[in-house]
Amino acid sequence: MNEFNTVYPxxxxxxxVKQNALIRQVYAWMGAGLAITALMALFTLxxxxxxxxxxxxxxxxxxxxxxxxxxxxxxxxxxxxxxxxVATLLFVAYSALNGVxxxxxxxxxxxxxxxxxxxxxxxxxxxxxIYGYMTRRDLTSLGSFLFMGLIGVVIASVVNIxxxxxxxxxIISGIGVIVFTGLTAYDTWKIKAMAAQGIEGKKPAILxxxxxxxxxINLFLMLLRFTGDRR
Numbered sequence: 284m285n286e287f288n289t290v291y292p293x294x295x296x297x298x299x300v301k302q303n304a305l306i307r308q309v310y311a312w313m314g315a316g317l318a319i320t321a322l323m324a325l326f327t328l329x330x331x332x333x334x335x336x337x338x339x340x341x342x343x344x345x346x347x348x349x350x351x352x353x354x355x356x357x358x359x360x361x362x363x364x365x366x367x368x369v370a371t372l373l374f375v376a377y378s379a380l381n382g383v384x385x386x387x388x389x390x391x392x393x394x395x396x397x398x399x400x401x402x403x404x405x406x407x408x409x410x411x412x413i414y415g416y417m418t419r420r421d422l423t424s425l426g427s428f429l430f431m432g433l434i435g436v437v438i439a440s441v442v443n444i445x446x447x448x449x450x451x452x453x454i455i456s457g458i459g460v461i462v463f464t465g466l467t468a469y470d471t472w473k474i475k476a477m478a479a480q481g482i483e484g485k486k487p488a489i490l491x492x493x494x495x496x497x498x499x500i501n502l503f504l505m506l507l508r509f510t511g512d513r514r
Contacts, residue, residue: 302478305488306416309474312492316378317499323382328389337383338390347384351377358493367485374489381500392511400510404503408467412495415471426469432462452508459505467498 327333337344354377362370388397415422436459443451474491 301481301483302475305474305478305483305491308485308488309491309495312374312488313495313499316374316492316496319375319378320382320385320500323379324386324389327383327386333383334386334390338387344384344387347380351380351384354380355493355497359490362486362490365486367489370486370489374493377493378496385500388507388511390514392507392513396510396512397507400503400507403510404499404506407464407506408499408502411464411467412471415468416475418468418472422469422472425465426473429462429465429469432458433466436462456505456508460502460509463498463502463505467495467502470494470498 327337337347354373358370358373358377365373436455439451439455439458443455470491474494477487477491
């Protein structure tokens with residue numbers, strides 16, 4: 284049985300109202316997550332003890348990364364069994380922890396290139412999200428294709444950690460840009476479809492925000508490999 288708050292709108296007007304309400308909540312929480320990430324990244328960079336510890340200790344850095352993955356899997360897999368307050372806390376914690384780890388980027392790339400890549404990412408993300416919301420096409424098959432592409436990117440990225448090939452890294456980044464651009468449209472469409480089914484409430488909004496947040500962050504990271512100017 285669905286743990287989310289579910290109602291069944293009977294008219295097209297009611298469907299539109301539910302869709303708009305859920306989308307607004309999703310983007311509000313996603314925006315909050317990105318803001319928390321940015322603030323934590325700035326805080327980390329302005330605290331020499333913290334940034335030096337992260338940059339100088341691989342075990343600590345990878346430990347933080349594992350912590351991020353644990354939060355994502357917990358929130359995605361167990362959200363039905365947790366309260367809305369706990370789901371919110373985990374999302375905020377993940378956003379904050381991601382800001383700490385992403386602060387390392389400022390040691391590798393110039394501030395101007397990071398800012399310009401963020402603007403490019405926001406433009407691409409916005410365009411694809413609008414498409415996903417406005418399209419009348421069924422994107423289910425596209426989602427399956429993109430998921431296979433995502434698995435391929437993850438596996439190739441893990442293998443390349445040991446291989447260390449710059450050429451492979453560029454190929455992975457190029458495929459990653461395509462995959463996460465497509466996922467932005469698909470995930471927006473999926474959230475709209477959820478609202479059309481009458482799914483509403485804080486927990487589905489948090490889960491939708493996490494999904495789009497991950498699309499945005501990963502698209503940003505993939506683009507940064509092409510547009511980022513190294514120090």
